[in-house]
Amino acid sequence: MRTDIPADVTTLLRTAPWLDEALRRGPFRVLDQAVLGPSRLLVVAPADGAARYFVPVLDADPGREATRTADHDRAVVQALRDGLRLPTAAGNVVEFDGGPPPYRGPLPFAPGWSSNALSLVDLGGAAHVHKAYRRMSAGTREPRMMRLMGPGGRTQRWVGDYHYVERDTGRRLPLGVVYAYADGDGLDLPLRHSIRAMWPLLADGVGVAGAVDTVQRGLVDRLPEAGRFLRAFHDELADRLGPAPDFPAERFVAETATRVARLGPLILADDRHPGPVRAAVAAALADELDRQAAAAPGSWPSGATHGDLHLSHFLRAETGAGWRMCLIDLSTPAVDPADPDRADQSPWQDLVSLLRGLEIFTADEFAHQAAIELDVDGDETCRTALLVTAGHPPDTAGWTADRLAVLRRSQAAAQLWARRVRRLLIAGYADPGTEPERQPAWRMFRLRRLVHELDYAYAHDMPYHAAINLRHALETLRPATGEG
Numbered sequence: 001m002r003t004d005i006p007a008d009v010t011t012l013l014r015t016a017p018w019l020d021e022a023l024r025r026g027p028f029r030v031l032d033q034a035v036l037g038p039s040r041l042l043v044v045a046p047a048d049g050a051a052r053y054f055v056p057v058l059d060a061d062p063g064r065e066a067t068r069t070a071d072h073d074r075a076v077v078q079a080l081r082d083g084l085r086l087p088t089a090a091g092n093v094v095e096f097d098g099g100p101p102p103y104r105g106p107l108p109f110a111p112g113w114s115s116n117a118l119s120l121v122d123l124g125g126a127a128h129v130h131k132a133y134r135r136m137s138a139g140t141r142e143p144r145m146m147r148l149m150g151p152g153g154r155t156q157r158w159v160g161d162y163h164y165v166e167r168d169t170g171r172r173l174p175l176g177v178v179y180a181y182a183d184g185d186g187l188d189l190p191l192r193h194s195i196r197a198m199w200p201l202l203a204d205g206v207g208v209a210g211a212v213d214t215v216q217r218g219l220v221d222r223l224p225e226a227g228r229f230l231r232a233f234h235d236e237l238a239d240r241l242g243p244a245p246d247f248p249a250e251r252f253v254a255e256t257a258t259r260v261a262r263l264g265p266l267i268l269a270d271d272r273h274p275g276p277v278r279a280a281v282a283a284a285l286a287d288e289l290d291r292q293a294a295a296a297p298g299s300w301p302s303g304a305t306h307g308d309l310h311l312s313h314f315l316r317a318e319t320g321a322g323w324r325m326c327l328i329d330l331s332t333p334a335v336d337p338a339d340p341d342r343a344d345q346s347p348w349q350d351l352v353s354l355l356r357g358l359e360i361f362t363a364d365e366f367a368h369q370a371a372i373e374l375d376v377d378g379d380e381t382c383r384t385a386l387l388v389t390a391g392h393p394p395d396t397a398g399w400t401a402d403r404l405a406v407l408r409r410s411q412a413a414a415q416l417w418a419r420r421v422r423r424l425l426i427a428g429y430a431d432p433g434t435e436p437e438r439q440p441a442w443r444m445f446r447l448r449r450l451v452h453e454l455d456y457a458y459a460h461d462m463p464y465h466a467a468i469n470l471r472h473a474l475e476t477l478r479p480a481t482g483e484g
Contacts, residue, residue, distance in 0.1 A: 005030050005044065008063030009055070013044070018115050018134050019053075032090040032164075035059055037075030039066035041086075041094065041175075043136065043164065052136040054164070054175050067117035067132050070106045076130060077103040077123065080160035080178060091167045098160020100128065100178050120181060127181035128159065136164065136173045143177040145330040152236045154229065155327055156182050182326040184317035187226065188361055191311070194219060195365045195417055199373075199410075208413045216420060222323055223421060226314065227428025229325045230354070234347040238303045241335055245343040247302035249441065252344070253293050256448045260289050263451055266458050267470070273383065277390040281473045288447050288476040295440035301346050307331035309350045310357045348436065351429055352445045355422050356453065362418040363468040369410055374403055382467035385411055389471050447476060 005028045014024045023046050031052060032043040040062060042055040056066040066072035079086070079096040086094040101124025109120035117132040133140050146158035157180040163172040194215045201211035238244065264282045306313070308331035316323040334341035366385070367378040374381070376398075384394050384407065394404070426436060436442045450473055457466035 006062050008061075009042065009044070009057060012057070012063050012065065013055070017113065018117075023051075032088045032092055034086050034088040034094055036072075036079060036086060036094075038069075038071040039075060041088075043088075052173075053134055054132065054136050055134070056132065065117070068119040073106065073119055073121050073130050074103045076162070076176065077121070077160075077178065080162065088164075093165045093167070094162060094175065095165050095172075096160070096162040098158070098178065100124075100159040101126070123159070123178075127183075128178055129156075129181050130176065130178050132176040133174055136175070138171055138173055139333075140174040141332050141335060142330050143174050144335065145332050146177065146179055148240050148335075149233075149236065149330070152233075154233045154236065154325070155330060156180060182315055182328060184315035184324065184326065186310075186312035187314040187316060188311040190219065190222070190316070191358070191361065191421065192365065195362065195414070196369075198413060198417060199369050202409070202413055208409070208416055211413065212417050212420060216417070216424075219421065219424065222316075223424035224428030225322055226316070226325060227425045227430075229428075230314075230327075230351065230425075231429045233306070233327055234303060234350070237305075237332075241304050242337070244303040244345070247300040247346050248343050249297065249300045252448070253444060256444060256451070257289055257293070259448070259451045259455070260285050263454055263458075267454070270458075270466070272463060273386065273467075273470070274392055274395060277387055277392050277470075280390045281470045284474050284476055285447070285451070288443065292440045292443045292447065297440070299439060300441045301348050302343065303345060303347050304332050304335060304342075305345045305347060305350045307333050307345075307350075309353045311354065311361060314354065346441075346445065348442055348445050349449075351426070351436075352442065352449055355425065356446065356449050358418055358421060358425075359472055360453075360465070360468060362414050363471070366410055366414040367464075367468075369414075370407060373406055373410065379464050379467070381407070382464055382471070386467050386471040386474070389474050443476075450476065 010026060010028060013019060013028055014026060016024065027047045028044050029047065030042055031045055034041045036056075038059055039056045040059045042057060043052055044055050045052050056072060058064045058066050058069070058072075076096075077100050080098040080100050081102070082096070084094075084096045086096070088094060104122040104125065107120040107122050107127055109118070111118040116134055119130045121128050121130055143158065143161035146156055149155040150157045159178050159180060161177040162175050164175050165172050197215040198211045201214060202208065206214070263285065267282045267285075268278050270278055306327055308329060309327070313327060313329050315326045315328055333345060336342065363382065363385075364378075367381040370376060370381040371378060376384075380396065384396070384399060387394055388404070388408065388411075430436050450469060454466065454469045454473065456462075457469055
């Protein structure tokens with residue numbers, strides 16, 4: 001089989017927004033291929049061979065991706081219905097499995113940016129999603145998790161998937177999945193409506209606590225329901241996968257210490273912020289690590305997780321009886337009992353991830369409001385809020401005492417609003433009478449998540465998000481307390 005890549009495909013890859021910029025430069029080579037109806041299914045790799053990518057192109061026009069075209073979707077759905085085993089040029093097989101309803105046509109869909117290719121199709125009169133995974137990885141477990149969890153009704157309903165199966169090793173690499181479309185909006189939508197309703201009340205002179213009470217009336221019952229739904233998802237996941245190994249707490253703490261130590265010099269070298277602020281953040285992280293590592297072990301819950309839970313992955317739709325909910329984009333790190341990574345999971349990691357998403361969402365909404373009230377951009381707002389939290393005076397022009405008072409009041413309101421949202425979610429999730437946030441395990445999970453987010457912000461040169469997370473790092477010095 002020829003491994004040189006057609007010029008049209010090279011052009012396509014060099015402009016593909018889903019490829020990292022460094023990889024777009026190429027060169028590329030074709031590792032394998034097969035023809036499915038109007039599409040040529042290419043397996044390509046950069047010259048270094050560090051990763052493989054699934055690139056379906058139109059056979060008659062290889063400079064165009066086949067994904068999200070009606071003919072390609074129709075061919076995939078039919079292959080799933082037929083249980084097709086499609087031989088490839090290199091002697092491997094693409095296996096299609098499932099029983100989707102007949103393909104009727106495309107449906108309007110605006111998926112936004114994604115590292116995968118998504119299309120919305122009508123199968124048997126109902127909306128379904130066809131997701132193709134562009135990066136090939138045995139670690140993509142979403143199709144398997146959909147099959148496993150679909151009957152419980154808390155995730156999307158699987159109707160088919162297809163895999164690339166290596167002849168020599170038998171290894172199966174997911175290429176795509178088809179599932180019933182789950183309608184609804186992310187949890188961020190009702191939260192955004194709530195917090196944005198708070199700002200006019202504050203402007204009209206309503207006190208912070210009163211304004212928060214008013215805008216959260218519609219959430220007081222719904223958010224505990226969401227917490228209970230997540231707990232039920234974790235319980236179902238545990239039932240279906242069986243007993244989980246003990247969480248390796250000692251190793252997790254040691255790895256977190258290594259990451260905190262590695263992050264410290266990056267923070268201290270970040271000259272976008274005053275030296276004392278940088279030093280305070282680095283000290284806050286180290287202090288939090290030391291205090292929680294030295295605390296009584298407490299409980300370290302173990303068990304499989306969603307793996308990448310954000311507000312937008314928690315769908316909800318209004319019904320007459322409350323919210324109908326669904327968790328999407330399952331990224332469970334490991335499910336096989338023999339997989340050594342199976343132990344490195346705790347359900348608390350999902351809830352911590354969701355609540356860290358809430359904190360970042362709140363900071364973003366706070367910055368949005370400050371831009372309106374104070375006529376400053378988000379970067380300046382987040383940076384000044386960081387300095388104020390550190391007890392350092394602003395070092396840019398224009399921050400009068402009156403403007404700082406507005407900033408502080410908005411920040412305090414946003415923090416109280418988020419604190420109450422967090423408590424409502426945890427109240428639904430946790431066992432009665434327990435306070436997970438006070439447990440060393442919880443705080444260690446939160447620290448680890450925060451360090452991950454700071455690492456990502458520095459690695460991708462994201463000063464806005466870095467400033468948000470640096471401020472949150474400072475706030476980890478403060479143990480969980482009452483509303484006050």
